[in-house]
Amino acid sequence: MTGAVLLHMDDVAKRFGPVQALRGVSLNARAGEVLALMGENGAGKSTLLRLMSGVHQPDGGNITVDGQRVVFATPQAARAAGVRVVAQEPEIIPDVSVAENVYAGALPRRGCIFDRAGLRAQLEQDLARYGFTGVLDPAQLGRSLSPAQRQVIEILRALTGGARVIAFDEPTSSLSDHEVESLFRLIAQLKAEDIAVIYVSHRMKEIFRIADRILVLRDGASVGERQAAETDEPELVRMMVGRDLSALFPRSPRSVGAPVLSLHNITTEDVTSVSFNVRAGEIVALAGLVGAGRTELAHAIIGDTPIASGHIEVEGRQLTLRSPRDAVKAGLALAPEERKQQALLMKRSVRDNICLAILGRLQRWRVVSRTEEGRIARRYVQELRVRTPTIDQEVATLSGGNQQKTVLARWLAREAKLLILDEPTRGVDVGAKADIYAIIDKLAAQGSAILVISSELPEVLGLADRILVMQGGRIRGEISRAEATEEKILSLAILENAA
Amino acid sequence: MTTSAQTPVKAARGANFILARRILAVVGVQNMSLILALVLLVIFIGVQNSNFFYASNIATIGTTIAIVGVLAVVQTVVMLLGGLDISVGSQAGLTSVVSAMVFMSTGSALAGIAAALVLGLCLGLLNGIVIIYGRVNAVIATLATFAAFRGAANLISDGRAQGYTGMNHLFVFLARGDIVGVPVLIWILLVVALLVQLMLHFTDIGRNIYAVGGNAIAARLAGIPLNRYIVGCYMLVGLVAALAGILLTARTGSGQPTSGSQGLELQSITAAALGGVALQGGRGTIVGTILAVILLGVLENGLIILNVNSFWQDIAQGALLVVAVVIQQRRAGTKGVGLP
Numbered sequence: 001m002t003g004a005v006l007l008h009m010d011d012v013a014k015r016f017g018p019v020q021a022l023r024g025v026s027l028n029a030r031a032g033e034v035l036a037l038m039g040e041n042g043a044g045k046s047t048l049l050r051l052m053s054g055v056h057q058p059d060g061g062n063i064t065v066d067g068q069r070v071v072f073a074t075p076q077a078a079r080a081a082g083v084r085v086v087a088q089e090p091e092i093i094p095d096v097s098v099a100e101n102v103y104a105g106a107l108p109r110r111g112c113i114f115d116r117a118g119l120r121a122q123l124e125q126d127l128a129r130y131g132f133t134g135v136l137d138p139a140q141l142g143r144s145l146s147p148a149q150r151q152v153i154e155i156l157r158a159l160t161g162g163a164r165v166i167a168f169d170e171p172t173s174s175l176s177d178h179e180v181e182s183l184f185r186l187i188a189q190l191k192a193e194d195i196a197v198i199y200v201s202h203r204m205k206e207i208f209r210i211a212d213r214i215l216v217l218r219d220g221a222s223v224g225e226r227q228a229a230e231t232d233e234p235e236l237v238r239m240m241v242g243r244d245l246s247a248l249f250p251r252s253p254r255s256v257g258a259p260v261l262s263l264h265n266i267t268t269e270d271v272t273s274v275s276f277n278v279r280a281g282e283i284v285a286l287a288g289l290v291g292a293g294r295t296e297l298a299h300a301i302i303g304d305t306p307i308a309s310g311h312i313e314v315e316g317r318q319l320t321l322r323s324p325r326d327a328v329k330a331g332l333a334l335a336p337e338e339r340k341q342q343a344l345l346m347k348r349s350v351r352d353n354i355c356l357a358i359l360g361r362l363q364r365w366r367v368v369s370r371t372e373e374g375r376i377a378r379r380y381v382q383e384l385r386v387r388t389p390t391i392d393q394e395v396a397t398l399s400g401g402n403q404q405k406t407v408l409a410r411w412l413a414r415e416a417k418l419l420i421l422d423e424p425t426r427g428v429d430v431g432a433k434a435d436i437y438a439i440i441d442k443l444a445a446q447g448s449a450i451l452v453i454s455s456e457l458p459e460v461l462g463l464a465d466r467i468l469v470m471q472g473g474r475i476r477g478e479i480s481r482a483e484a485t486e487e488k489i490l491s492l493a494i495l496e497n498a499a
Numbered sequence: 500m501t502t503s504a505q506t507p508v509k510a511a512r513g514a515n516f517i518l519a520r521r522i523l524a525v526v527g528v529q530n531m532s533l534i535l536a537l538v539l540l541v542i543f544i545g546v547q548n549s550n551f552f553y554a555s556n557i558a559t560i561g562t563t564i565a566i567v568g569v570l571a572v573v574q575t576v577v578m579l580l581g582g583l584d585i586s587v588g589s590q591a592g593l594t595s596v597v598s599a600m601v602f603m604s605t606g607s608a609l610a611g612i613a614a615a616l617v618l619g620l621c622l623g624l625l626n627g628i629v630i631i632y633g634r635v636n637a638v639i640a641t642l643a644t645f646a647a648f649r650g651a652a653n654l655i656s657d658g659r660a661q662g663y664t665g666m667n668h669l670f671v672f673l674a675r676g677d678i679v680g681v682p683v684l685i686w687i688l689l690v691v692a693l694l695v696q697l698m699l700h701f702t703d704i705g706r707n708i709y710a711v712g713g714n715a716i717a718a719r720l721a722g723i724p725l726n727r728y729i730v731g732c733y734m735l736v737g738l739v740a741a742l743a744g745i746l747l748t749a750r751t752g753s754g755q756p757t758s759g760s761q762g763l764e765l766q767s768i769t770a771a772a773l774g775g776v777a778l779q780g781g782r783g784t785i786v787g788t789i790l791a792v793i794l795l796g797v798l799e800n801g802l803i804i805l806n807v808n809s810f811w812q813d814i815a816q817g818a819l820l821v822v823a824v825v826i827q828q829r830r831a832g833t834k835g836v837g838l839p
Contacts, residue, residue: 304720328722342720345713347781356710357721359703366702410721 003031005067006196007052007083007165012061014047016427021047022220024061029165029196034187036211036228037200040240040457040490044220045200049169052198053085054078065165084163088170090154094143099123101142102156130159131189135182148179155186159193166190167198172206184210202289202494204233216240233495237487249437249462252445254281256465258315260418260449261332263301265310270296271473273310278418278449283440285464286453288493293473294453295337298420302334303327315417328357331417335407335424337453343407344395351377351391353406357414380409385435401432408439418449425459437463457486469493529775533790537797544801551804558682564796565684566591566743566750568789569691570763571770573739575788576695577732578771581712581780582630582637584733587740588763589648590622592756594744596652599662599754608669611748615741622648623737627730645764652756661754674749684746691739696785708732712780762813769816770795773823795819 007029014022022044029035037045050056052063054072063070065081072078078085093101099119100107107114123138135152145153151171158166168187172180187210190197201207207214208228216223216239223239257280266274271293278284286294299305301312303321312319314330321327324334336342345353354377355362362368362376377391384405388398395403404424411419421440425433440463444450454460460467467479469492477492523531544551570587577584594615602611622644629640664670676683699705710718711728719725747759774791776783795816802812 302720323724324720325722325724328720334720336720341714342716344717345710345781347713348709352706352710356718356723359706363703366704368701368703368706 003033003194003196005029006031006065008064008067009048009052010062010064012048012051012058012063014051014056014058020220022051022058025217025220025222026061027198027215027222029198031164031194031196032191033212034191034197034199034210036207036214037198037217038202038207038214038236038240039217040455043217043240045217046169047220048217049085049167049198049200052078052083052165052167054083079161079163082162082164083167084158084161084165085167085169086151086154086158086171089147090150092142092145092150092153094141096142097138098136098140098142098145098149098153099138101153102126102160104157126156126160130156130193132156132186146179148175148182151175151183152186155190159195163195165196165198167200169200170202171199172201172203180206204236204494207236208233234487237490237494240490250441252441254445254465255447256280256282257447259313260315261301261451262313262316263310264313266297266300266307266312267309268296268300268305268307271300271470274470274475275310276468276475276478278451280417280449281444281447282465283444283450283452283463285460285467286451286470287455287457287460287467287489288470288476290455292470292493294470295422296473297470298334298336298422298451298453301327301420302332304334328414328416331415332420333357333411333414333416333418334420335404335411335422337422337426339403339407343410344403346396347394349392350381350386350388350395350398350406353395354380354391354409354413357410376413377409380412384409384412384439399432400427401435404428404436405432405439408436412443416448418451419443420451420453422453423455424452425454425456457489460484460489461486527775527784527787530784530787530790533774533787533794537790537794540794540797540801544797544804548804551801556800556804558685560793560796560800562682562684562750563799564792565682565688566746566759567763567766567770567795568688568792569739569746570743570767571774571788571792572688572692572695572785573736574767575771575774575776575783575785576699576708577637577736578768578776578778579699579708579712579780579783580728580732581715582729582732583641583768583778584626584736585638585641585764585768586622586626586645586648587736587743587767588760589645589652590619590737590740591744591747591763592760593622593648593652594619594741595747595760596656596661596744596754596756598741598745598748599664600655602664602667602670602748603662608664608667611664612669612745615745616738619737619739619741619744620734621737622740623734624730626737627733630733631726631729649757656754656756658756660751660756660758663753664748665752670749670752673746674752684750687742687746691742692785692789699785704728704731709781712777712782714781765816765820766795769820769823772820772827775827777827778824791823 005028009025009027011024011026012022013024025044025048027035037048039045047056051058054075054077057073063072065083070081072081093104102123103119107119120138127133127136132152136149155166171183175183187197199211211228213225214228214231214236215225216236218240259277259279261278263275274297288294296305300307303324303326307321312321314332319326319330340346345356351373355373359368362372374391381388381391386402386405386409388402395406398406424436428436440450440452452463461484465481467484467489469476469479469489471493479488550556574584574587597618598611598615601614602608605611626641626644629635629644630637633640673683678686699708707718707723707728710723711725715725748754751759770791771783771788772778773794774783774787776788798815799812802815
């Protein structure tokens, strides 16, 4: 049962600065069919969706709808052409009714007066038409809707707006099991309506339940396409992974010492009962999917978010964390994932950024020694090979890799005992990546304890002495370097009944 | 090499150009335009009425801007931190009344001054606590205390001027004395500005203030105690507002609950914004603020000298604040699609 091709993307490419996010991917979305998109984090799935929803425009390749070539300059243009991406967390206006949320921007009017009765009748009619009767109460306020109901609103917006291609971006990540079931019934109805559905997910079970065809992406390119009936989980995992470890990762001899950081049953809003050690001279990687709770755990360790129960020890001494200041004083440091928003003073110089955490040590009678500051900044700029004309250069003008090195320099200057690096090479070009891996290796060789959070499996395998895999806020398993493979990590991170 | 054979004229022009650029880099575009505006304004007023250049008039300008000047300096500090203090004028009024009342009941000018300064610190502490522990937006918190402090000043003074300090040497010295020919009020402004400038530029405290205003999350993750800095800055404002209140008492000869302190919040914020302090925090200098204070003082004096209806002053002031912020936003390249 193959319907007509509604949306065709031909050899589309997209580059963000130094990162080639998509390098020529083609796909066909057919009426009455569910096409699943799979791939690791960073494989290019989200970029592909953004191209079809008009958020970004491709650098190369064509998009055709019904055989007509189109250019989606804006999200509005994509919607007008009948292509709609349902966001993970749709925009909902909290203080107006479901009905007004669905028809926002195109409310029915009688003359110049808003037609409340007409709106209600219209919604009931549309609900019945698309088979959603009973799912939504038209009078309910936006704020009280469950995540699943929000997605229903977004789908209704799409349908009433005349969409014929509807894409879902990991729709089940915020849904309960029960809600997932109703979403699947919805998708079945969409198929019956001859709508082309594109479905992005990591979850194998879901894919095999609803997809007709599966397209696997890796590193911004398409690896292959399979009919769902003709493939199985191991084959898909192999397709998603299948890469050689490059020679990017140096490994100096290290001696692993006593635990620097010990977590004992840490529970917060986002993670549950997490316990592990990181020892001096050891690199531990936290692997898992985006949203598994790794970043949240890092912020809890550093004292940025409260811990509900459990405790943290640093070098055997229990730590009371009231704010990141306590953690920094104890020798912990976090290089966060969002380095522009959370780590850097973008308008200040490289020198100011490197010395941010050590000003207290450089002062005498509260006066900061500019010469000492310059000496330290220059030393780390040289040591980490930060490419900047002078140490007085504004950080905003540096590339992503050099910005990240500046953040690392800050914590090297502070001589942190434990460094938590959250996605240390995101948005960093290959050359700087190799530099950063070398820095991490050297730090470990010098006896620092390092906890790396990474969604890139080759990075995890190349760097880590031990790998902890998180899923749904829990540690799902620990793998030693010797026995680690991408398949093992991925299956712990993805499969619900593993381990 | 052929380059060495270039015409000397061209080389000289190049050197001048480089020199000009270097001066601009040191002084800053913002300060340069303030100086330019000041010069134009002085010429405009001077041409219309040459009395403007009398030494007595210059001294008048100097003493009028002293009070708003010290407030603008500390307003700059809280704005660098990303906050705002609307209650400065009310704090000055309340401390003015208290300084006069304590002076009258004890007979000691020092006791009056000390009481005002301690009260100022407490008012600042209150602002800081409301902002941090109540998690109240700085504008709203100080808008509330703006009203409350003013009310308190009127309450304890019954809405009337309190006491008479015109016979006390210390108060008279503060208001009308001079040191090496320069009025004490101007010395006070200079000393406050210099101390704050030194703090901002040379100490870890100052650098951390810029860091907190530039990126509070980054500063927090780097171990800077945000709360302490916020409370500390508001206490500094309270202390200096009390100083302004004492000067107000000295100048008028009595404790004034509202007259003389009304509008100081608008003037100090306008001066800081005009001087180039970013409303989002993290950017700005004391030099810029002082230049803006002088500009506003000259403008006010000019309007008086040129017999312009004094109500125009408020309009001019309001307009300047808007213009200053609009220029700031344009220069920051903030694109407006609608309100955030």
